[in-house]
Amino acid sequence: MSTLTRKPLVSGNWKMHHTHLDAIAFVQKFAFSLTVEDHRRTEVSLHPPFTALRSVQTVLDADRIPVALGAQDVHWEDKGAYTGEISALMLAKLNVTYVIVGHSERRQHFGETDETVSKKVRAVLAAGMIPIVCVGEGEAERDAGATESLVVGQLRAALAGVAPEAVAKVVVAYEPIWAIGTGKAATPDDAQSVAAALRESVAVDHGTGSGNSIRIQYGGSVTADNLGEMLGLPDVDGALVGGASLDAEVFAGLVTGLRG
Ligand code: PEP
Numbered sequence: 001m002s003t004l005t006r007k008p009l010v011s012g013n014w015k016m017h018h019t020h021l022d023a024i025a026f027v028q029k030f031a032f033s034l035t036v037e038d039h040r041r042t043e044v045s046l047h048p049p050f051t052a053l054r055s056v057q058t059v060l061d062a063d064r065i066p067v068a069l070g071a072q073d074v075h076w077e078d079k080g081a082y083t084g085e086i087s088a089l090m091l092a093k094l095n096v097t098y099v100i101v102g103h104s105e106r107r108q109h110f111g112e113t114d115e116t117v118s119k120k121v122r123a124v125l126a127a128g129m130i131p132i133v134c135v136g137e138g139e140a141e142r143d144a145g146a147t148e149s150l151v152v153g154q155l156r157a158a159l160a161g162v163a164p165e166a167v168a169k170v171v172v173a174y175e176p177i178w179a180i181g182t183g184k185a186a187t188p189d190d191a192q193s194v195a196a197a198l199r200e201s202v203a204v205d206h207g208t209g210s211g212n213s214i215r216i217q218y219g220g221s222v223t224a225d226n227l228g229e230m231l232g233l234p235d236v237d238g239a240l241v242g243g244a245s246l247d248a249e250v251f252a253g254l255v256t257g258l259r260g
Pocket of ligand 1: 175179181221241
């Protein structure tokens, strides 16, 4: 893959929203709004809660909808006495393609660390899926001018020891914590300069091929109003969307809004 072939990936992270019944209705309505051309231009992934994965998979398969199935988290072990956890093998069996790893809400509320993120990245890749590795700074770190060193450090830790061919497939989501759910997105200039720094660090650590291939999403208060501009940035290859992915019509509007 090169810069020319980095297809934008727009991912809807539903967090703890939607029952499996809501999810089925969402997918049917969402899919109806998108054309073959939309799918050709933009790859879309949906990340429902674990309880709705099987239902969403069934609808996507039955109706041959070219939308990728995604999960919001994973455990790094294949199996074992880890009450409440879900393994990468279990997700892979459901035809999950993308797994969000290290979302700031998991780092903040559930004790996720750079070390557990790294284990999860390896488990996801080993099971043949693609991690969406989330990195991002808080407001205080931004004000202290520490954004780039912090996010590059998070990414370095997440990808340490991963083979370059595998790194090339990884998706990174740059999500400033202060922008998540606040209605206050990063400026395109800031998103571009952080994305460029992340890409450069991958090139240095894992080779220019991986640096060129890795897709970098921006996340944090993405709407139909700012998505087009973000995707026009040279180093931003998609978006991780929370609030604006919860309603089928609104989320479809983000994708159809990218039509030329
Ligand atoms: C997110 O949590 O990943 C996110 C980007 O949320 P929102 O779009 O609501 O800011």
